[in-house]
Amino acid sequence: MTLAGGGWPEGATCVALSGGVGGAKLALGLSHVVPPENLTIVANVGDDFEHLGLRICPDIDTLMYTLSGLADQERGWGLAGETWRCMEALGRLGGETWFNLGDADLATHLERSRRLHRGECLTEVTGALCRSLNVGPSILPATDDRLRTIVQTDRGPLGFQHYFVRERCVPEVTGFTFEGAETARLSAEVSKAMTDPRLAAVVICPSNPFISIDPILAVPGMRDALRAVSAPVIAVAPVVAGEAIKGPTAKMMQELGLPVDASTPALRYRDLLAGYVVDDADADLAPAIEGEGVAVLSTGTVMRSLEDRVRLARAVMDFALNLPRDVG
Amino acid sequence: MTLAGGGWPEGATCVALSGGVGGAKLALGLSHVVPPENLTIVANVGDDFEHLGLRICPDIDTLMYTLSGLADQERGWGLAGETWRCMEALGRLGGETWFNLGDADLATHLERSRRLHRGECLTEVTGALCRSLNVGPSILPATDDRLRTIVQTDRGPLGFQHYFVRERCVPEVTGFTFEGAETARLSAEVSKAMTDPRLAAVVICPSNPFISIDPILAVPGMRDALRAVSAPVIAVAPVVAGEAIKGPTAKMMQELGLPVDASTPALRYRDLLAGYVVDDADADLAPAIEGEGVAVLSTGTVMRSLEDRVRLARAVMDFALNLPRDVG
Numbered sequence: 001m002t003l004a005g006g007g008w009p010e011g012a013t014c015v016a017l018s019g020g021v022g023g024a025k026l027a028l029g030l031s032h033v034v035p036p037e038n039l040t041i042v043a044n045v046g047d048d049f050e051h052l053g054l055r056i057c058p059d060i061d062t063l064m065y066t067l068s069g070l071a072d073q074e075r076g077w078g079l080a081g082e083t084w085r086c087m088e089a090l091g092r093l094g095g096e097t098w099f100n101l102g103d104a105d106l107a108t109h110l111e112r113s114r115r116l117h118r119g120e121c122l123t124e125v126t127g128a129l130c131r132s133l134n135v136g137p138s139i140l141p142a143t144d145d146r147l148r149t150i151v152q153t154d155r156g157p158l159g160f161q162h163y164f165v166r167e168r169c170v171p172e173v174t175g176f177t178f179e180g181a182e183t184a185r186l187s188a189e190v191s192k193a194m195t196d197p198r199l200a201a202v203v204i205c206p207s208n209p210f211i212s213i214d215p216i217l218a219v220p221g222m223r224d225a226l227r228a229v230s231a232p233v234i235a236v237a238p239v240v241a242g243e244a245i246k247g248p249t250a251k252m253m254q255e256l257g258l259p260v261d262a263s264t265p266a267l268r269y270r271d272l273l274a275g276y277v278v279d280d281a282d283a284d285l286a287p288a289i290e291g292e293g294v295a296v297l298s299t300g301t302v303m304r305s306l307e308d309r310v311r312l313a314r315a316v317m318d319f320a321l322n323l324p325r326d327v328g
Numbered sequence: 329m330t331l332a333g334g335g336w337p338e339g340a341t342c343v344a345l346s347g348g349v350g351g352a353k354l355a356l357g358l359s360h361v362v363p364p365e366n367l368t369i370v371a372n373v374g375d376d377f378e379h380l381g382l383r384i385c386p387d388i389d390t391l392m393y394t395l396s397g398l399a400d401q402e403r404g405w406g407l408a409g410e411t412w413r414c415m416e417a418l419g420r421l422g423g424e425t426w427f428n429l430g431d432a433d434l435a436t437h438l439e440r441s442r443r444l445h446r447g448e449c450l451t452e453v454t455g456a457l458c459r460s461l462n463v464g465p466s467i468l469p470a471t472d473d474r475l476r477t478i479v480q481t482d483r484g485p486l487g488f489q490h491y492f493v494r495e496r497c498v499p500e501v502t503g504f505t506f507e508g509a510e511t512a513r514l515s516a517e518v519s520k521a522m523t524d525p526r527l528a529a530v531v532i533c534p535s536n537p538f539i540s541i542d543p544i545l546a547v548p549g550m551r552d553a554l555r556a557v558s559a560p561v562i563a564v565a566p567v568v569a570g571e572a573i574k575g576p577t578a579k580m581m582q583e584l585g586l587p588v589d590a591s592t593p594a595l596r597y598r599d600l601l602a603g604y605v606v607d608d609a610d611a612d613l614a615p616a617i618e619g620e621g622v623a624v625l626s627t628g629t630v631m632r633s634l635e636d637r638v639r640l641a642r643a644v645m646d647f648a649l650n651l652p653r654d655v656g
Contacts, residue, residue, distance in 0.1 A: 052438045053381060053445055083413050089435035093460045095442070103431040107417035110380045114423070117381055132421045 009321070012200035013038040015193050017142075019212020020047070020059040021076050021246050022238055023205030024066040025303045027137070029313030030203065031067055032306075036136025040193040041067075044207070045122070045141045046149030046178060046215030049161050051099055052090075054109040055116055058161075059212065060126055060139060061108055068133040076246065079104050098166045123187050140193065142216040145184040149215050150177045160211060169248040173255045176210050181218040186225065194225040201320035202226065204235035204273075206301065208249045209265040210256075223272065232274035232323040234316055237262035240279040240302060263288055270294055274323050277301060277316055295323055337649070340528035341366045343521050345470075347540020348375070348387040349404050349574050350566055351533030352394035353631045355465070357641030358531065359395055360634075364464025368521040369395075372535070373450070373469045374477030374506060374543030377489050379427055380418075382437040383444055386489075387540065388454055388467060389436055396461040404574065407432050426494045451515050468521065470544040473512040477543050478505045488539060497576040501583045504538050509546040514553065522553040529648035530554065532563035532601075534629065536577045537593040538584075551600065560602035560651040562644055565590035568607040568630060591616055598622055602651050605629060605644055623651055 014034045018027050018041050027041050044059045058077070065071035065079055072080040082102035091097045101109065108129060115125040121144040130139055151163040153171035163171060186194075193199070207213055217223055226233055239262045244250045253260045262282040266273065266289045275295040278285055283298040290296050297319040303309045342362045346355050346369050355369050372387045386405070393399035393407055400408040410430035419425045429437065436457065443453040449472040458467055479491040481499035491499060514522075521527070535541055545551055554561055567590045572578045581588045590610040594601065594617045603623040606613055611626040618624050625647040631637045 053441050054438075079417075083411060083431065085411050085431035086414065086434045086438070089407075089432035090439060093435055093439045093457060095435065095439040103411065103413035103434075104417035106414045106431075106434065107421055107423065110382075110414070111418060111421045111423040113381050129421060 008034050008038070008317070009200060011038070011198050013040065013193070013196050013198045014201050014203065014317070015199060016041045016203040016205055017044075017207075017213060017216050018042070018059070018063060018205040019044045019207030020062040023059075023207035023212060024063045024071075025309050026203070026205045026236060026313060026316070027063055028066050028306070029303070029309030029311070030317070031137050032310045033313045033317055034137075038198075039137035040190075041137055041139050042142050042190055042193070042216060043126075043139055044212045044215050045143060045147055046211060046218075047160050047164075048148065049159060051161070052096065052101075054101075054106075054113045056099070056101075056109055056161075057112065057122070057126075057141070060122075060141060061105070063139050064108075064126070064130055064133060064135055067135045067137060067139070068130075070133065078102050099161060121187075123189050138189070138193070140187060140189050142186070142190060142222065143184040143219045144187050146180040147184045147215060147219065148179040149211050150179055151211070152176060164211075164248075169251060173210075173252050175256070176214065178215050178218040181215070182220070184219045186219050186221045191221070191225065194229060199229055199231045201231050201317060202229055202233040203316055203320070204233065204269065206236040206238040206245070208238055208244070208247055208252070209268050210249075210252050213265075213269075217272075226272045232320045233272050234275040234277060234320045234323075235265060235269055235273055236277040236301060236312070236316060237265060237279065237282065239265070239282075241281040245302065261285060266294055266296075267292060275319055277312075277319065295319075336362050336366070336645070337528060339366070339526050341368065341521070341524050341526045342529050342531065342645070343527060344369045344531040344533055345372075345535075345541060345544050346370070346387070346391060346533040347372045347535030348390040351387075351535035351540060352391045352399075353637050354531070354533045354564060354641060354644070355391055356394050356634070357631070357637030357639070358645070359465050360638040361641045361645055362465075366526075367465035368518075369465055369467050370470050370518055370521070370544060371454075371467055372540045372543050373471060373475055374539065374546075375488050375492075376476065377487060379489070380424065380429075382429075382434075382441045384427070384429075384437055384489075385440065385450070385454075385469070388450075388469060389433070391467050392436075392454070392458055392461060392463055395463045395465060395467070396458075398461065406430050427489060449515075451517055466517070466521070468515060468517050470514070470518060470550065471512040471547045472515050474508040475512045475543060475547065476507040477539050478507055479539070480504060492539075492576075497579065501538075501580050503584070504542065506543050506546040509543070510548070512547045514547050514549045519549070519553065522557060527557055527559045529559050529645060530557060530561040531644055531648070532561065532597065534564040534566040534573070536566060536572070536575055536580070537596050538577075538580050541593075541597075545600075554600045560648045561600050562603040562605060562648045562651075563593060563597055563601055564605040564629060564640070564644060565593060565607065565610065567593070567610075569609040573630065589613060594622055594624075595620065603647055605640075605647065623647075 614624040
């Protein structure tokens with residue numbers, strides 16, 4: 001089974017695990033390589049929080065906006081052409097404005113909250129929003145249950161958005177906990193995607209391992225599901241030449257006393273991975289990773305343009321489809 | 329005690345009962361005649377509703393926006409310079425857009441809902457919002473308890489906003505009920521304002537009697553409080569020459585089989601009123617109203633400009649202060 005010689009193998013499916021911005025770039029690339037109806041993106045919900053009485057799901061929204069073509073490319077989050085009238089007015093009223101919500105983006109949170117309030121689960125709500133925005137692939141929350149990333153820091157535990165947005169990642173990280181993870185359940189939709197006999201590859205997108213991928217893996221059953229798939233599981237390094245493309249990944253590695261390079265995520269997931277994709281700049285890390293039984297592909301992983309996203313997605317899929325099965 | 333010869337009597341207070349647009353015009357006029365710290369506006373909450381998970385208080389907001397100078401003068405509701413990005417986006421998501429909420433206005437509902445959710449009562453929340461917007465007079469909800477105007481129609485009972493906005497007042501009205509009124513309590517702040525020994529006048533603003541004033545009077549204790557005040561209670565006709573300045577007042581009078589003229593509100597409130605103010609166009613109605621023991625002033629009551637509002641407020645106060653006490 002190969003991609004190089006032609007298109008995506010007929011009927012084959014692909015599951016991607018993703019956080020926000022970095023992961024969404026590759027997810028967009030994958031949506032140009034895998035037919036939308038065969039592509040499932042499992043989204044991190046550890047960043048979710050309740051704010052201003054609304055349920056905010058930053059990673060789901062970034063994926064949804066990116067895959068619908070509505071995302072702001074330059075700012076890296078939110079909607080293109082966004083306005084901020086509501087937040088300005090909220091500031092005048094003395095309300096909480098540390099988490100910036102655009103006027104059009106607010107509609108997503110209002111509609112999501114309204115639907116959740118009337119009893120729909122997050123999977124259903126996300127599906128409805130995606131249909132309205134003409135998103136082709138399935139975006140599935142890792143769980144419909146409450147799961148919240150808590151960042152342990154030198155200033156005490158902080159909810160993820162408080163750490164990330166309000167405190168601008170300044171506190172020193174000592175660890176992470178995932179509130180609710182013990183009792184969270186994989187959704188039926190995620191389980192179905194992971195056990196689909198047509199599954200040809202699982203891709204762990206280049207997202208922060210600690211705060212985007214670990215909360216997905218923290219859902220009981222997720223690691224077992226990944227170990228059980230016969231399709232290869234491939235991760236793409238979220239770090240290039242010792243620096244994160246975006247966000248606090250490198251800072252966290254340093255504060256946790258881990259090597260600040262692309263080998264750290266590979267070793268973190270080694271029991272799950274058949275293959276790992278590093279940037280050409282990190283090709284020298286390949287022997288150490290391969291020594292752990294994980295095949296390595298080095299290629300250009302920095303995604304500036306849509307062409308970059310599609311090219312990387314194609315390279316990752318080609319790598320995955322040509323790996324021996326049952327290596328993970 | 330007279331206004332004509334000088335300013336507002338030192339230390340005297342005034343209470344106004346008001347609905348939305350029409351009432352807010354006179355309330356604004358009153359705020360130019362009565363020192364803000366001596367003016368209390370008791371607002372109808374029968375129009376309030378929960379929408380998109382938010383608590384919307386249309387009459388409180390109209391008063392707040394009008395008295396802060398932020399109201400849109402032409403549209404008659406909402407904020408000047410408002411934008412509608414959130415509603416446009418909500419429409420794309422298939423959400424409920426029949427009740428139009430501006431982007432800046434949304435901040436009011438978000439902040440109100442957040443504060444109510446954490447346990448503040450509506451009186452406290454309204455006070456905080458008014459302070460942020462530099463509103464001088466006190467705007468007090470008639471009650472902190474839930475009270476909802478239900479419009480009985482030929483199509484069955486409708487929540488007020490469903491009748492007013494969604495159905496555009498088309499259904500034929502057969503009556504009104506005020507859900508929750510039996511158990512609603514006057515707030516301590518309203519009781520205090522009504523029993524203030526410095527109270528010099530109570531003004532019932534030119535608001536719709538059925539849906540703006542009646543829901544205030546429906547709060548147990550309100551009618552008794554009005555009967556107990558020694559200050560004169562004065563109402564201003566919301567109908568001029570048989571037509572409502574704004575809204576469905578005349579249509580409702582007709583559907584309820586009541587005379588469609590300015591005498592109807594006067595007769596409706598006659599047990600409470602010492603005086604009634606009609607437009608010069610309705611001076612011929614004075615004898616019938618005076619025959620019920622209610623003094624009548626006829627003057628220009630149509631408020632187009634700020635000058636009109638202040639002039640009418642001054643005329644109403646002058647009328648009130650020169651009426652014999654204990655007539656109500």
